Amino acid sequence: MKIESLTHHGMGRATDGTLVTRVLAGEEIELLTDGSARILTPSADRVAAPCRHFKSCGGCAMQHGSDELVSRWKMGIVETALRAHGIETDIRGIHTSPARSRRRAKFSGRRTKKGALVGFHARGSDMVVAVPDCMLLVSQIAAVIPALEELTIIAATRKSEVALTVTDTPNGPDVHVGTDKELTGELRIELANFAQRHKLARLVWADEPVVTILPPVQVFGGAEVAPPPSAFLQATRDGEGALLEAVQETVGKSKKIVDLFSGCGTFSLPLAAKAEVHAVEGFGPMLDALDAGWRHAKGLKKVTTEARDLFRRPLEVDELKKYNAAVIDPPRAGAEAQVDRLADCDIPIVAMVSCNPVTFARDAKVLLDGGYTLNWIKVVDQFRWSPHVELAASFTRS
Missing domain, CATH: 3.40.50.150 (Vaccinia Virus protein VP39)
Incomplete structure (x- = not known):
């Protein structure tokens, strides 16, 4: 089939209305049984995805298109x-x-038999994909992923998934843990030690700030502002x-x-x-x-x-x-x-x-x-x- 256009979600629309991922307008494709496409005639705007996680991760939709095409x-x-x-x-x-300029990311974390897995979901799936070389994130956020794996072991049960939102600040990472696990006195002490060890600016558990070592400031027009947890940025x-x-x-x-x-x-x-x-x-x-x-x-x-x-x-x-x-x-x-x-x-x-x-x-x-x-x-x-x-x-x- 031939791809006629791209939808506003980045899906290719074929001549018969079929929607296909990771294709470009003008391409002739063969639709495979798993729903993916084999490119028979590639577009002149097709490029090699710059990120090695593109095929498995669901975070990006258009890395197979040139910058000019995406614009x-x-x-x-x-x-x-x-x-x-x-x-x-x-x-x-x-x-x-x-690339590598995103200052906030929301990861998913799951415990495994050998430890923990932190990353993004695969496209249309609840499977978590590790993204250590993500091309979107500032290096300060990528560097904190090993600490998030340790935090996942603390925050998640063997069957639950936790949300880990990290914001880069001049004073260190601002980490927000989305979990239903009860915040006990013993856990507070463990989390405080964790934050000190990994030089976090702030650690928030559910909606409660557990420890603030330094204000998690953002600079707006010369003014230093410490946004509340989950504030828009x-x-x-x-x-x-x-x-x-x-x-x-x-x-x-x-x-x-x-x-x-x-x-x-x-x-x-x-x-x-x-x-x-x-x-x-x-x-x-x-x-x-x-x-x-x-x-x-x-x-x-x-x-x-x-x-x-x-x-x-x-x-x-x-x-x-x-x-x-x-x-x-x-x-x-x-x-x-x-x-x-x-x-x-x-x-x-x-x-x-x-x-x-x-x-x-x-x-x-x-x-x-x-x-x-x-x-x-x-x-x-x-x-x-x-x-x-x-x-x-x-x-x-x-």
Whole structure:
């Protein structure tokens, strides 16, 4: 059969509608009984996968395609989402984070007869695949995998699987263990010794911080912020920088900015170098971290915070009118209620960041119908070789 196109999940769609993994548009293939494909006529864009784990690991979908192809494909995902709402605009290309730049990873850990296995799941399977040479992760995270194997033996039973989320910080790894195992006094002592021995910044068991040796800080605009466990964080520092650059260009010289879905201050704190910022976020502990970071930083203008569920209680038009720019970075579901209010207000500038082109296009249409102009979009690929794509967009109102 022949592959006609790629879906937004990176699956090849054959002429009869069959979906096939790890193939490219234009290729002629033979479909094997196990569902895999034997390539008869390869695409000119086919390359050798750079990672030796690609065939067994389910973490990456597109390592068999050239960088140029993946970039075109991801920009095409954005264009398709926009086209569904009749939107055309200038797409300023794509910024792709380099290999070995992911600063957070969620591993799965299982005990074995000989010890433990830590890695990612195989595609469509609960089988755990070891990934010691993963091409996505910063070296600091890869280096902690042996320690995670030791931690799995502590945290997992012979039949259970544990989740091990590791975030790279300047003060060492921040490790969060997802487990149902009871945290006893004896276990606390064992975990404290483990954290000391492996030089962890923080170790969190389920939702409870067990030990913090050094603050697990991230740096936002010169401010050091220690996010609470499981707080949202951009996947790569490189991608975060590209999104921030687009936001800064959009807001320009604005002096009063509201940052909606602010998180721990990814945009609020850098923007506070030149403007007063009001940060609004639904999860209070993230705002506490943002506020503490601002108070200890030097040279920043006033930053205020407000804990508020923007899905149920969006900022109203009369609350928005005091600002001359808005930054909005909602989760994958988008921000219908808040965007409705923005469309009715007089804020002249809106910088929107999105991790879902489909909900972005829906929300962008509301702003356009409300009188805004979509000036440009910058596509950002922090999740290299995956179907995930992000973007930053600039809106202005006359």
